[in-house]
Each structure stands twice: as structure tokens, then as C-alpha cells.
Amino acid sequence: MKLYGSLNRFFNKKSLAYINIVLSKDIKDIYSLFNKVFGRDPDLETLIKAIKDLEGGYGVEKIEKEFKALDNLKRKEDDLKVIKNKNYMLDLRNKITYGIEDNSWAKFKVPAILISTNTYCSRFKATSNHLKKLDINYELEIGILPNQIRDYIIESNGVLYGQINYNNVRLTASFVSHINALKNIYKKFESEIYFVMEDDIRLFPEPYLIGLENIFKNYEWDILQIESYYKDNEMNDDFLYSAGVICRRWERRIDIGAGGYFIKRKFIKKIIDYLFEETEKGLKINLEKTYLQTYGIAADSFLYMYGNTLKSTFPLAQQSLDSASEIGYPDEHTRKRLIAEVSTYNKWLQNYNYKIII
Secondary structure, X not given: OHXXXXXHHHXXXXXXXXXXXXXXXXXXXXXXXXXXXXXXXXXXXXXXXXXXXXXXXXXXXXXXXXXXXXXXXXXXXXXXXXXXXXXXXXXXXXXXXHOOOOOOHHHOOOOEEEEEOOOOOHXXXXXXXXXXXXXXXXXXXXXXXXXXXXXXXXXXXXXXXXOOXXXXXXXXXXXXXXXXXXXXXXXXXXXXXXXXXXXXEEEOOOHHHHOHHHHHHHOOOOEEEOEEOOOOOHHHHHHHXXXXXXXXXXXXXXXXXXXXXXXXXXXXXXXXXXXXXXXXOEEEEOHHHHHHOOOEOOHHHHHHHHOOEEEEOOOOEEEOOOOOOOOOOOHHHHHHHHHHHHHHHHHHHHHOOOOOOO
């Protein structure tokens, strides 16, 4: 009765019978939609606005879109509060990095390589300790810096190809580092599959539980992306994984990042044969050839577009963003990545018993 009294005042003192008969279906629809989106009943102000919108000609679908937009805004505000909480982020990252006891990475004995430009920094040391806890032995690849790019590419090359607003020399240096790492691990180890990581990577301790062996044995792929980068694909991937779909086709718009991926030997050979050219100074990368395969020079876009790429629907890898990126991303991009990092870690906490770090 209190609700109907409030509605009566808002709708020009119309009779309770009018509200009960005419608006009853609208109210039920709004309650149903609101519970569907938010998991609770609407507050009075939202209910009044939604009823007025329905009476003004809005369809139920449009009202639902407005509710979802409100929900997204609230989630974004909540996410921003979390990533600004420095103590929370420190505790969360420490737990994910060091709070590991049992794990199943030893079941996947493939050659691993870790790319880093600075083995003395705290980022590399934390990642190295993390990988030791996971029983992952890696080959170290010293990545190149922008001022070293010329040593690895043919003389006629520029260092920026593709979209002007996308490229920068740090991305080019990262790309060259990945290609060098692939060439070197291909020469040093004979294996069907290799594991490539960057020096800020964090890994979920139980890949066997999630189904990685099944992907290795029963799916056709050249390269398997396993990391979460943006939160954009999370809900869709959660649904797919809950339905038994453990991997899907890579999607350029939302599947970004080369922090962690598995790659087949035959695909590395294809990359080497395509990109490298013999010169008077030895084998050099022809960067112009990347322009034929991608919209800019970057490890992820080239590798994933050049090959048959699958993406795991459960994120097995996540880049730890506790130190500034050497790439130099815009603030909004960094915020989106931080939100995704927290989301991935929370998913891991739900599925692995991390020990408390004091």
C-alpha cells in the first residue's frame, strides 16, 4: 500500500484502481527486468521513471537496455574504487604471485621462454619467483630496446608500419623481441609445443583442472592465447566455459595481449621462413611483411592474425600491472587493463585455495 500511495502521488493523484489495473503489468515487467539485471527490486525513483518511459512509448527492450547501462555504470564505479585501493591491490597481487602450494603445471613439460629487458628489476624478480613456485623452468630471452631495433631488421625498413595512431617504437621493439625469442627457442629445443611469456605474467596454478591437456590433444591450432587482457569478453567466455566450451576462435576486437601463449613448432617455422631474409649481415627481419598481416606492428596482432589462433575461455594467464608498462599506454587503456586484472584474480580465487601471505 505504501508503494501504491507513492505511485498515486506521482501520477497526478489517479485512483488506486487505475494504478492497480492499468499499471499492474508495467510494474511487474519492470520488477522482472530489474531483478534480471541487478538481482534485486527497483528503488521507487527508478520504478517511477521506468513506468513513465513505458507510458511514453518505450518498449520493454529499451527499458532493459537502460537498466543494463545503469548496471554497467555502477560496475565501472565499483571497479574504479577497487583499483584505487592500493592496500587491497598489493594484498591481492601478493596472494596470486606467492600464495601457491599445489599446482599442475609440471604435467605440461614443454620448453618455456621468458622475455625480459631488465632482469634486475622487481617485476622480473617477482615473476621469476612466481614461476619457480609453479615448477616452470624457463629459458631467458633478453628483449631488445627501441634503440636496438636497427640491429635486427633489414636496412630499407622503417620501424613504424600500419595505423599511425596505433604504432610506437616500443611496440616494434616488443614485436622483434618475440620473433627473436621464437627463433631462438626453435633452434635450441625440439618440441611440438612451446610456451612464451613476458616478464609480468601470472598463471593460474591448475591448468590441468581447467582442461589445457584437452586443448593440446583434441583441437587444431597454431597458437593458443591463454590470457585475459580486457574485461570485454569475460561474460561471454564465462558462459561458454560453463557450457563446456573450453576454447574458441580468437577475435581481433577483444582478444589482445601476448603476455602468455602456446605456439606450435611448425607455426614458428612458418614465421621464420616468412619474416627473415638473408642479408650481408646475416638473417634480418623484414618488417614490411607484417603490414600484409596486421594493422600495426605488435606481437599479438601479427601472431594471432597470421596463424590459426584459439583462445581459452578460462583465463590461465594475466599480466600483473603493479609496475608501469614500457609500452606507454593511455590512462583509459590502463584503467581497463587494471579492471580486467582484478576480475581475473577474483576468478582464480574462486577456483584455487591460495594461502594467505603475511
